[in-house]
Amino acid sequence: MSSTELDEESSSDRVKEAGEIISIAQSYDNVPFIVCGNFCESMSGKAAAKMQEWFTAANSLQESTQKTEQHVYAMKDKKIAPLTVEKVKFSSSGDALLVTMQVTQ
Numbered sequence: 208m209s210s211t212e213l214d215e216e217s218s219s220d221r222v223k224e225a226g227e228i229i230s231i232a233q234s235y236d237n238v239p240f241i242v243c244g245n246f247c248e249s250m251s252g253k254a255a256a257k258m259q260e261w262f263t264a265a266n267s268l269q270e271s272t273q274k275t276e277q278h279v280y281a282m283k284d285k286k287i288a289p290l291t292v293e294k295v296k297f298s299s300s301g302d303a304l305l306v307t308m309q310v311t312q
Contacts, residue, residue, distance in 0.1 A: 215245075221254035
């Protein structure tokens with residue numbers, strides 16, 4: 208599992224950073240890989256689209272979580288898949304995503 212925060216000002220930088228995340232995840236070929244964090248854009252953004260080439264987005268499971276800048280991804284075809292996602296109040300400063308993953312051996 209890893210966490211990240213992408214560039215909040217530049218969409219092109221976020222896409223590059225998403226490419227770097229994908230490259231790192233590919234180096235762990237046989238390991239279920241989860242990435243979460245602040246992607247500084249909704250699921251309709253360009254970095255999110257790049258991530259979805261290699262990852263399954265938990266945010267896509269529920270319409271109310273697709274607009275949040277917090278994202279959770281599981282590497283496709285790696286014996287791990289998001290089952291549920293829920294937005295919860297984390298603190299007075301913001302929300303968080305609670306995700307249930309299915310792991311198979």
